[in-house]
Amino acid sequence: MIEAPSYPWSPLVGPQEVEVVDKVRQLMADIAETTTRLEQMKAELERLNKQLFALHAQKAPIARIPDEILIAIFEAGAETLPMFSSAYKRRLDIPFQRTCTRVCRRWRQVAESCTSLWATTSIHDVGGIRMFECHLARHCKTGSLCIEVHHQFDCVSRDDRRFAKALSQLFACTAERLARVSLTCCPHTMQTIFSDQVEFPSLRVLNFESADDCHLRDSQAVAYSIIDLTKFSSLRHFTHARHINPFSPPAILIPSSQPIFSIDLSGIFLPSVLRALLQDCGNLQRLGLEGIVLLKQSETTSSRLEPHKLPRLEELQAWIDHGHSTDILDELALTTRPSLRSIELSCKHGDFDADDFDLVWFLRHASNLRRARLSLCDDHTHQVLATLGSELRLLPMLCEIHLDSYESEIYSFSDETGEAEPPCDIVDLLKPLVDMRWNQMVQSSPSARVVLSHNIPAERVKELRDMGMRVDLVDFIPPT
């Protein structure tokens, strides 16, 4: 309310002042009335705008979308629900599916009725286990569960033992429903978690990653680790990452009846350990070896994996840190593997050793290979492409070649002098393919292509395309 000005330091100055004061008061009353009216009009405008918005909303495309597609949208954006104390502190940390429940009544009803949105959680501490139990009771009473456990253990502290025990109990209670488990902890903790005589009949994916430095804190725990996969009768995909103690590799038990389709391993694995692991993987279709350090062992050829093992292997990815990735083909007796459809070979160093496994030998036996991604040393790459260009009977089904780690020019280094030989241009490298092999590749698939790095200059790519080759460009992502 506006008040009339008063001047206590001055008396009335005359009758004309009364008239002025009346006018001031009248104006103030008018202003107050207009302000009230303005507020009313603003409220009315807001109401009408909402009404108009509601009318338009009825015709909005999102209103026409059926519930099952709405669920697909929620699932496409669904995030892992964090179960640890520092989560949800900031508004930005609210998971996508939780935000969706606060949009409107329909979205809330649809999102809350879809259990798969609430099934993937990550647990970080004991408080997280309590949160998870509440979450199960409120949102996820039925259906399969996916749990990620991230915890930097030191294996010996009381709190960590308590956490491992609580987690073990939780897993035992939900054993029937667990479909996917990812563990980032030390092998000893993994053993504790799965130590009870409980079967996990629905578990299809098990990812295990050794936590950083846990081997340094408790090397003994690593030494006696046994990863027993016999409890997981439905296991399809197993990942074991960052094992770093070559002298006490984990014993991974896989029964011959296990229908595992895919195994990913990284870290130091002796060839003998790899072979022991793969002995009974008759159903294996995909093998990923990343960051592997192959330590040569003094052993005879007879100890190598028997050639009839891994009869169904279709996809091999070998990103080797030390030692040539091609050696893995030899070590695992994958040299005569007609079932292979896709292969990725990478090694970080570029020294060509005459003793390295001869890739051409492999090419002669991989008759069903469709896709090859090569990040090898220059000589190996040159050898492969030259062979493909000259021997058309090799790899009749090949339709994709990735050379995505190469620049426009490849230097060959001489072993004797250490000096670089003249650069080999990417166009020169691929020209034999264009001249001889390309028609065959297009016949095996109309979408045949060669994938190169974005770093290749545009004019070189144009040159290849002008010659008739289909070239796609990608950003090269080096191995981790």
Next chain:
Amino acid sequence: MSITLISKEGAQFLVSKPVADRIGVVRDCAYGADFWLGYAVATDDSMGITLANVTSSILSKILVWCEHYKDMEPLVDGDSNMEFPEWDMAYIGHDMNQILFVLEAADYLHIPGLLLLACKGIADVLDGRNPRGICDLLGIVMDFSHRQEVDMDKENGYWRWFLHPT
């Protein structure tokens, strides 16, 4: 061999068989009876198949996707967490209205791969927005009852209490 598709506005699009094969509705029409002589395909090629719910601009955009994937096996049932190639994400873009129209058309035309891509595109655009922002963007009325609002406040309070009981 080619087939004519007719949009809502009557515009005609002549497409090759591999491209038309990506569109479930067209595939069903084409193979419903004899090869290329289903009930919806006239013997006179110029009549083609009318897609009454799809506008010309959306149909032309969808045909770009079909052309790109003409040599690949159609996706029947995809994983909602699947990773889409760069090309797909660039194709679907960030224009919410357009993505919604593509989504509706993909559902109507029965193209599961494109439907999943559109769902992913919508989720990406919504990601990071608050509920009010989502309502304004999509044209949704926030129609919670007072009781539901109280429930949501309790929900927030519950987690706050759980995380910070003191």
